[in-house]
Amino acid sequence: MDSYKDSLKELARPYRKAVLKALLLVTLVGATLFSSMNFLKGSYPLALVEIAMGIYAIVVYRAIRHTRHLERWIIAYLIPFFTAMMFAMATPRSTSAVHAWVLLIPIVSHLLLGRRLGLAVSAIYMGIAAVIFLFRHQDQPEMMQALPITNIAMISLCILVFSHVYEVTRETSERKLMKTAQTDPLTGLANRARLSDIFEREKHRAQRYSLPISILVLDLDHFKNVNDDHGHESGDRALQHVARIFRECLRATDLPARLGGEEFGILLSNTNSQQAMEVAEKIRIAVASTPLTISNNVIRLTLSGGVAELGSDGHTLRDLVREADIRLYTAKNTGRNQIIPALSPSATAAQT
Numbered sequence: 001m002d003s004y005k006d007s008l009k010e011l012a013r014p015y016r017k018a019v020l021k022a023l024l025l026v027t028l029v030g031a032t033l034f035s036s037m038n039f040l041k042g043s044y045p046l047a048l049v050e051i052a053m054g055i056y057a058i059v060v061y062r063a064i065r066h067t068r069h070l071e072r073w074i075i076a077y078l079i080p081f082f083t084a085m086m087f088a089m090a091t092p093r094s095t096s097a098v099h100a101w102v103l104l105i106p107i108v109s110h111l112l113l114g115r116r117l118g119l120a121v122s123a124i125y126m127g128i129a130a131v132i133f134l135f136r137h138q139d140q141p142e143m144m145q146a147l148p149i150t151n152i153a154m155i156s157l158c159i160l161v162f163s164h165v166y167e168v169t170r171e172t173s174e175r176k177l178m179k180t181a182q183t184d185p186l187t188g189l190a191n192r193a194r195l196s197d198i199f200e201r202e203k204h205r206a207q208r209y210s211l212p213i214s215i216l217v218l219d220l221d222h223f224k225n226v227n228d229d230h231g232h233e234s235g236d237r238a239l240q241h242v243a244r245i246f247r248e249c250l251r252a253t254d255l256p257a258r259l260g261g262e263e264f265g266i267l268l269s270n271t272n273s274q275q276a277m278e279v280a281e282k283i284r285i286a287v288a289s290t291p292l293t294i295s296n297n298v299i300r301l302t303l304s305g306g307v308a309e310l311g312s313d314g315h316t317l318r319d320l321v322r323e324a325d326i327r328l329y330t331a332k333n334t335g336r337n338q339i340i341p342a343l344s345p346s347a348t349a350a351q352t
């Protein structure tokens with residue numbers, strides 16, 4: 001479960017909303033100014049389109065205040081906005097200076113739609129704008145010369161390239177920062193923050209499709225002795241060794257995380273508590289049977305654990321970790337190197 005797509009999307013929301021709001025305000029001011037001027041000039045169709053865009057900007061401004069579908073509103077606004085821009089460029093009575101607005105397309109598209117969709121939308125509308133420009137000025141020899149056309153093409157291309165490079169760099173840095181903020185630096189496993197993010201996402205999916213989710217909480221036994229007998233550095237390597245075993249034993253859709261110290265939490269999507277118990281046993285046996293050798297010292301590790309399932313053990317990550325923790329401590333107090341299963345749903349029903 002390596003994708004940070006959803007977290008990045010969440011991170012981008014406030015700034016995309018701010019950019020969209022700024023664009024809506026610019027539209028409102030521009031629509032008021034240009035529709036008045038075009039009305040006075042007698043360009044009624046263009047003036048009407050501008051008034052319509054102004055009204056639509058107010059509607060969208062109100063709609064995005066509490067929306068959970070910002071991406072849809074961005075598309076629903078940008079397409080008519082750019083189309084209105086093309087209409088203004090194609091209108092014979094509009095001034096040639098209206099073509100300057102094409103420079104806004106790559107900037108706004110990348111800021112609001114990201115690198116891929118931003119590039120695609122920019123390419124489409126800038127292409128249409130180029131065709132309109134050539135068609136409209138074909139009989140104006142002073143505009144059809146190599147120098148003005150190359151100038152316009154180069155400045156448009158520069159703004160497209162800079163907008164794209166900026167967005168690619170911004171997304172890459174954000175992805176790196178997000179990964180660092182959600183990864184345990186020693187083991188490379190997810191940390192608590194990521195476990196919590198992914199749990200929320202998986203919980204919604206599980207509730208929508210009636211799928212089970214289980215949590216394992218695992219803790220190394222007598223880990224203090226590893227540090228005391230072999231040194232802290234060997235202790236660190238033992239933690240990395242265990243993290244490696246987790247990865248080998250788990251599916252790509254499972255999420256192992258370090259909760260702190262020598263305690264780990266594993267989120268098992270689409271897995272009931274019985275299946276989770278099988279996974280936990282597989283991990284327990286793998287850890288116990290794979291000693292770590294450092295400088296001819298053989299370090300034998302075991303772990304204890306508890307299992308909890310969404311629903312019968314609670315509805316939040318905190319509930320599940322608490323219940324699995326209680327079972328983990330039962331495992332510690334009754335001999336270690338064992339996993340205590342979740343109560344079966346029938347046992348839970350009998351208790352209540």
Ligand SMILES: Nc1nc2c(ncn2[C@@H]2O[C@H](COP(=O)(O)OP(=O)(O)OP(=O)(O)O)[C@@H](O)[C@H]2O)c(=O)[nH]1
Nearest residue numbers: 219220221222223224225227232235236261262332
């Ligand atoms: N090397 C290393 N040790 C750590 C790290 N985090 C926690 N520890 C050590 O883990 C040990 C945990 O000790 P305890 O809480 O007593 O638990 P334990 O010795 O595993 O005993 P039980 O859990 O009861 O089986 C302590 O010695 C901590 O210093 C770490 O990042 N690296």
